[in-house]
Amino acid sequence: MKKHLWYSILIFSVIFASCKPIKKTGDFKILPLPQEFEITGVSSLGHDSIKKVYSSSETEMPILSKVLGELVITKEVPEAQIVYDIDNTLDLGENGYLLTISENKIQIKAKDEAGLFYAFKTLDQLVIDAYEQKVNLPICTIKDYPLISYRAVHLDVKHHRETLDYYYNLIDKLASYKVNAIIAEVEDKLQYQSQPTVSSAGALSSEEWKTLSKYALERHIKISPLIQGLGHASFILKHDKYKHLRDDPESDWAFNPLNPKTYDLQFDLYKDALAAFPDGKYLHIGGDEVHTTGRNSGKTSLELQLIWLQKVCKFAEENNRIPIFWDDMPLKDSGVYESMFDSKLSQEEVDKIWKENEHKLLAFLDQLPKNCIYMRWNYSNSDALGNSKAMKWFLDHDLQVMGATAGQTRWVLMPQEESNMNNIRSFVNASIDNNLNSIFLTLWDDDSPHFELYMRGILAFAEYSWAGDKRTKEEIKTIYRQREFSHELSAPKYAFIDDLEVQVALWKNILLKGNKRNYLKKMEKPLEEGLISLPDLSNKGKWTSENEERLEAVEKIMISYEQVADQIDEMKEKTERNLYTLEVYEQVNELVAFSAKALLALKELDNSNNEQGSLSKVKNLEADFKKIRNELETVYSKTRILNKPADYILDQDHHAHLANQSINFDWQFNAEMLLFEKIKKTY
Numbered sequence: 001m002k003k004h005l006w007y008s009i010l011i012f013s014v015i016f017a018s019c020k021p022i023k024k025t026g027d028f029k030i031l032p033l034p035q036e037f038e039i040t041g042v043s044s045l046g047h048d049s050i051k052k053v054y055s056s057s058e059t060e061m062p063i064l065s066k067v068l069g070e071l072v073i074t075k076e077v078p079e080a081q082i083v084y085d086i087d088n089t090l091d092l093g094e095n096g097y098l099l100t101i102s103e104n105k106i107q108i109k110a111k112d113e114a115g116l117f118y119a120f121k122t123l124d125q126l127v128i129d130a131y132e133q134k135v136n137l138p139i140c141t142i143k144d145y146p147l148i149s150y151r152a153v154h155l156d157v158k159h160h161r162e163t164l165d166y167y168y169n170l171i172d173k174l175a176s177y178k179v180n181a182i183i184a185e186v187e188d189k190l191q192y193q194s195q196p197t198v199s200s201a202g203a204l205s206s207e208e209w210k211t212l213s214k215y216a217l218e219r220h221i222k223i224s225p226l227i228q229g230l231g232h233a234s235f236i237l238k239h240d241k242y243k244h245l246r247d248d249p250e251s252d253w254a255f256n257p258l259n260p261k262t263y264d265l266q267f268d269l270y271k272d273a274l275a276a277f278p279d280g281k282y283l284h285i286g287g288d289e290v291h292t293t294g295r296n297s298g299k300t301s302l303e304l305q306l307i308w309l310q311k312v313c314k315f316a317e318e319n320n321r322i323p324i325f326w327d328d329m330p331l332k333d334s335g336v337y338e339s340m341f342d343s344k345l346s347q348e349e350v351d352k353i354w355k356e357n358e359h360k361l362l363a364f365l366d367q368l369p370k371n372c373i374y375m376r377w378n379y380s381n382s383d384a385l386g387n388s389k390a391m392k393w394f395l396d397h398d399l400q401v402m403g404a405t406a407g408q409t410r411w412v413l414m415p416q417e418e419s420n421m422n423n424i425r426s427f428v429n430a431s432i433d434n435n436l437n438s439i440f441l442t443l444w445d446d447d448s449p450h451f452e453l454y455m456r457g458i459l460a461f462a463e464y465s466w467a468g469d470k471r472t473k474e475e476i477k478t479i480y481r482q483r484e485f486s487h488e489l490s491a492p493k494y495a496f497i498d499d500l501e502v503q504v505a506l507w508k509n510i511l512l513k514g515n516k517r518n519y520l521k522k523m524e525k526p527l528e529e530g531l532i533s534l535p536d537l538s539n540k541g542k543w544t545s546e547n548e549e550r551l552e553a554v555e556k557i558m559i560s561y562e563q564v565a566d567q568i569d570e571m572k573e574k575t576e577r578n579l580y581t582l583e584v585y586e587q588v589n590e591l592v593a594f595s596a597k598a599l600l601a602l603k604e605l606d607n608s609n610n611e612q613g614s615l616s617k618v619k620n621l622e623a624d625f626k627k628i629r630n631e632l633e634t635v636y637s638k639t640r641i642l643n644k645p646a647d648y649i650l651d652q653d654h655h656a657h658l659a660n661q662s663i664n665f666d667w668q669f670n671a672e673m674l675l676f677e678k679i680k681k682t683y
Contacts, residue, residue, distance in 0.1 A: 021046035026135035027487065029479045030125050031459060032178055032466035034144035041139035044104045045081060047131035054080035062117035063218050065176070067124040082123075084108035086116055095180070096145030099123065101137050111145070114220045118144070118178050125176075125483065132487040132576060148431060150281075150402075150438035151465040152181035152224075153458060156445040157189045158235065159659035164204070166639040167212055170451070175219040177462035177483075182216065183284050183324075183440060184209075185226040187235045190276055194268035197241050201645035209276035217279040224280030224321075225273035229266050230255055230308045231290025234651035236265070247292045252652050254290045257308040258297060267315055274319060282373070283316045285309075288326030302333040306367045313369035324402065327374040331390060334360035339386030340378055350385045354393070365397060374399055375440065379406035379420070382427035391434045402438040403431040407457030412447045412517060412658060413504050413668075414588055419457035419497070421473050428464040439465050447518070448659035448668075450636055452581045453588070456480050456497060486576040496567040499560050500589060506553045507592040510599065511671045518656040520670045527678045531671070534682045535606035537615075543606040551603060554596045561593040580638065587632040594628050598675065615683060622676040625669075633665060 023042045030037065052074040053061065061084075064071065074080050083105065090096065090111045097110040097119035106123065110116035122142060130137050153174060155167075162170075174182070188200040190209060213223045228235070236242055237252040245262050247254040255262045270283060287309060291301045299307075309325060316323035331337040335357035339350045368374075374394050378387050382405055394401040405427035408415045417423075424441065431439045441461040443454050459480050463471060471479070477497075482490035509515050512530055520526045532550070535543035544551065568586045572579060601617045608614035633642060642665045653660050661667040 021048075021130055021134055021136045023136050026129055026133040026138065028126055028129045028138055028140075029482055029490075030122055030142075031476075031479050031483050032463045033470050034122065034142045035467065036143040037140065038142075039138040039140045042135070043101055043137045043139045045101065045106070045137045047127045047137070050081045050106070050127070052080045053082040053084065055084050057085055059084065059086050059116070062113065062120055064120055065124055065172070067127050068120075080105075082106045082108065084110070084116060084119070086110050086112060088112065092143070093145040094149060095178075097122075097142075099140075099142040099144070101126075101140050103139065106137075114180070115145075117175075117220050121176050121178060129482075129487060146178065146466045147468045148428070148437060148439050148465045150181055151179050151462070152183050152439070153179055153407075153441045153461065154185065154443040155182050155223075156185040156443060158185060158187040159445050159448055159657065160644070161189050161202075161204070161641055162451060162639050163641065164208065164212070166451075168215060171212070171216045171219060171221055173455075174458070174462075175216075175221055177459060178466050179458070179462050180220050180222065181281075182221060182223045183226050183282070184223055184277065185228070185284075185445075186273065186276075187228065190225075190273060192269055192272045194272055195265060197239050198236050198269065200648060202641065206272065206276040210278060213277050213279050222280050223277050224282040224284060225277045226284035226286065226324075227266070227269050227273050228286035229312060230257060230287050230292070230305060232286055232288065234654070236269075238649050238651040247295070251654070253654050254292055255308075256295060257292060257304045258295055262308075263311055263315075266312065270312075270315060270319070274321065281322060282324050283319070283321040284324040284375075285312045285316070286326060288328050288377075290329060300333070302330060302364060305329050305333075306364060309372070310367065310369055313372045317371050322373060323369070323371065324373045324375050326404075327376050327390070327394075327401075330361065330364070330368070334358070336361070336386070336390070340376075340384050340390060341381050342386070343381045343384040345385060347385050350389050353386075354389060358393075361393070368397075368399060370398065372400070373402050373438070375402050375404050377404035377406075377440075377442070378423070378427060379409045379442070380423060382423045382430065387427070388430050388434060391430065391436070395434065401434075401436060402440060403427050403436055404440040404442055405461070406442045406444070407454050407461060408443045408449060410444070410447055410518075411449065411504075412508050413591070414449045414453040414501065415457055416501050416505055418473060418477075418501070419454075419460060421457065421460045421476065424457060424461050425464050425469060425473075428461070429469050432468060441465075445659060446655065446657040450584045450588075450640065452584045452639075455484065455581065459483065484578050484581065485571060486574060488574055489571055494567055494571055496564045497585070500564050500585065500592075503557050503560050503564070503592045504588065506557055507595050510550060510553060510557075510595050511675055517671055518658055520674060521653075521661045521667075522656065526674055527681070531674050531678055534678060535602055537605075537611065537683075541607055544603050547599075547603075551599065554599045557592060557596040558600070561589060561596065564589050583635050587635050590628055591632055594625055595672065597624075598672075618679060619683065621679065625672055625676070629669060 050068055052072045054074050054077050087109050092111045095114045097115040099119050100107040108119045110119055126137055188198055189203045191199045191203045191205045216223050231254045233255050234252040237246050245255055245259055247256045292304045313323045336354055339345055339353045376390050391401050405424045407420055428439055460476050463476055478490050481494055508517055516530045520530045523529045568582055572582050598621050605614040605618050644663045648663055658667050
């Protein structure tokens with residue numbers, strides 16, 4: 001396997017550093033924050049002085065990163081810098097540990113194997129901070145354990161996948177921040193043995209996924225599969241072979257739950273997925289955002305969904321998996337759903353909605369499978385009181401519930417709203433307040449930003465789900481930069497991501513009439529209906545006047561672009577690790593700036609006395625863009641497979657997913673490509 005992207009620079013530096021640590025106080029910031037962390041002095045241990053380890057019970061060492069170098073096991077306590085052991089009687093929750101650093105010794109006691117692994121991950125971060133600040137390790141005591149036991153992130157590969165190396169590196173990254181689960185929405189990216197038609201060319205084999213699953217398990221991460229069912233089934237029902245299983249013959253969206261062959265197919269896919277992910281605890285069965293027609297059966301949409309849900313939950317139970325089901329459709333059909341998406345509603349108003357409609361849910365209570373986990377998801381209004389109300393309703397009726405927040409929803413190019421940190425925080429807090437032991441961070445591939453751009457949200461999720469609400473957003477942003485790049489780069493002057501988010505939000509529709517980027521492919525006349533007009537050379541200045549507000553946004557983008565570019569350049573020079581992440585951000589910045597520059601070129605044409613020169617600039621925009629696109633694709637393709645296979649069948653795109661709108665990477669640049677087409681037709 002290739003050397004890990006994220007740690008290669010650091011590893012080289014730690015092992016071969018010539019800088020000798022000194023005894024002065026350093027700035028040690030662990031993520032996630034330990035439950036108790038007290039520093040009382042400076043030890044004699046430098047970052048490179050940890051050589052030998054000892055365990056009285058000969059407990060096997062966990063799999064270590066390269067941060068500590070090659071540790072040697074000794075049978076003599078005085079020789080060891082690390083003394084560790086597992087003690088199941090410790091008064092700590094599962095995955096807990098005690099870590100003590102004295103003058104010249106590191107003592108670790110862990111509740112279990114996972115706790116021992118996490119103790120070493122914490123030690124890794126202390127060693128990294130000591131190295132980067134050229135100081136010794138602190139004399140300190142740490143008592144630590146997670147507030148939520150199951151902390152899962154989403155790996156959604158519905159529209160593309162990354163290289164296998166990237167997934168292995170990702171697992172190392174997640175493990176370093178004490179994330180302990182992945183739910184993999186594999187769709188057609190698994191080579192199904194029983195239903196090979198479903199699989200895309202280039203899908204990973206069962207053995208490749210299984211090997212990845214084993215690698216993750218060794219790092220205390222369990223991968224469970226998500227195979228969409230009932231609705232969101234376009235990746236299956238788009239194929240001619242399966243059209244007879246559609247609920248609506250004209251739509252590839254949903255299965256017919258009354259056709260027994262629906263279950264034959266779904267169970268085939270489930271069996272192959274469970275074989276590919278043998279170490280997982282769950283089978284996520286989907287089930288959201290679907291209303292079935294009933295095929296003149298006289299059954300309601302909710303009745304039909306419960307028929308399906310009962311059958312697939314029984315399958316999961318028979319195959320020793322716990323089924324997870326998105327909870328939205330029963331809540332919608334019963335009329336209580338609005339209370340979860342209006343954060344302005346008071347508790348009294350929420351209670352009124354439930355009082356008026358709860359009987360509709362209770363009528364079907366006996367049909368809700370008890371072996372199922374009902375996943376209460378909310379990505380934008382997670383502080384709405386209706387969320388906690390729904391969680392409590394499930395729990396009060398002896399039904400299991402898991403919360404699901406989001407680090408990426410339908411944002412184009414990169415996550416927005418400070419990596420959605422407010423919603424991550426509030427939903428994790430709601431889960432802790434309701435004594436839930438599981439939480440899920442969704443990372444949707446619908447509009448497919450680069451996965452590296454999810455990392456700040458993932459670290460925030462790791463922080464809140466382990467430690468609770470102990471740090472502010474600004475503290476987490478600072479620590480994100482320290483942990484992901486270097487201690488020096490934690491300084492406020494390098495906080496460019498929020499500024500870039502603002503640029504991207506302005507960029508999305510800056511060439512368009514309204515919020516239409518996702519819908520350009522569906523328009524009959526996108527040049528007229530979707531794109532802004534171009535300057536009329538016979539009416540100078542009119543276009544500038546009509547686009548005054550848009551051009552003000554352009555000025556903001558260009559000012560921010562220069563600042564962000566300078567920050568990224570400096571960070572690339574100084575970073576200790578994750579240089580590639582900065583390269584990805586750099587490409588986002590360049591793409592956004594291009595659209596702004598294009599509008600400035602149109603403004604110049606609209607006001608120019610040198611019409612030919614300005615027109616030449618406008619006509620050359622396409623050539624300029626090709627260079628930017630080529631560089632972006634070069635960077636992205638280091639880890640991402642950009643193009644779908646030549647024989648790939650695009651589905652009907654019911655929810656206007658950008659990443660589903662072309663075989664190649666054109667979907668990312670639809671608006672820009674249409675601009676060039678319009679320029680050619682106009683001039």
